[in-house]
Amino acid sequence: MKPGVEWGQPRTCTDNEQFGADLHAALVRTPKAISPKYFYDEAGSRLFEQICELPEYYPTRTELALLEAHAADMAEQFGPGVQLVEYGAGALRKVRLLLDALPRDGAQFVPVDISGPHLLAACDALAADYPGLAIQPLVADFTQAHTLPPCPDGSRRVGFFPGSSIGNFTPAEAEAFLRLAAAELAGGGLLIGIDLEKDHDVLHAAYNDAAGVTAAFNLNVLERARKELGAEFPQGGFEHLAFYNPAYRRIEMHLRATRPLELRVGGEAYAFREGETLHTEHSHKYTVSGFQAMAERAGFRPGKVWMDANRWFAVLWLEAAGG
Incomplete structure (x- = not known):
């Protein structure tokens, strides 16, 4: 292979249709949870690079x-x-x-x-x-x-x-x-x-930064759903939540409903109680x-x-x- 970038035909495994299907599946399960791979659209990837700094x-x-x-x-x-x-x-x-x-x-x-x-x-x-x-x-x-x-x-x-x-x-x-x-x-x-x-305090600080970049990264999942899938939900209806769960030896990230609300996507409406969460990521420690x-x-x-x-x-x- 010649030096340089050989683009070929890169294969994309996730598209709007797959994202939509996975989001619907996430919202009907109990507890609600979606794969963290959906953090990484172009905006989410940029936010993660900021987190790393x-x-x-x-x-x-x-x-x-x-x-x-x-x-x-x-x-x-x-x-x-x-x-x-x-x-x-x-x-x-x-x-x-x-x-x-x-x-x-x-x-x-x-x-x-x-x-x-x-x-x-x-x-x-x-x-x-x-x-x-x-x-x-x-x-x-x-x-x-x-x-x-x-x-x-x-x-x-x-x-x-x-x-x-x-x-x-x-x-x-x-x-x-x-x-x-x-x-x-x-x-x-x-x-x-x-x-x-x-130490759990070190972990907590790493996922709850003072600048709010991790919060923006977490909330971007919903912004992506709004842009790509036409999802509708109240402005300020969700907030970032991250904490250490000692039972599983992991940090968990969630999007928590700030009040009773509905998230609408693809013609379906999904109810959230106040305080109910969509689990977006976990990070196990070994x-x-x-x-x-x-x-x-x-x-x-x-x-x-x-x-x-x-x-x-x-x-x-x-x-x-x-x-």
């Missing part, structure tokens, strides 16, 4: 510091000749640290993300800064069936899943994703970031040993671990058998 939001700066300090050691685990696949690629900021540590000749980069415009803009910027790198973006929901480009001869496929995004899955969903990843990364491995268990045990069940062999001095965040190398 907030002083309260420690995961991004902590993981970046680990990558800056240990990228060469991490890249050494990959071996020569790599097809690097980034799941949930976003702004492609962290992967640059790995790319700088990899031999440029023969490297191929496959960023996978659900937000097409955001991904393709990020790939244009990356291509300008890494002119010798073959880039093949894939617009897809990486948790569902998808087809990666063929791995070049003599290369092995390595996954990169930073940002503790694995915490957005339930434990069962996380293990299912790891099984999928172990199969498509067979003979290679996965470099993954996980958020560790810590121990290293607990996560490694889950990865082993999914078909990986645990390898090196890098942690910050506070033991707030960890990056793990997992070897994928086979290939």
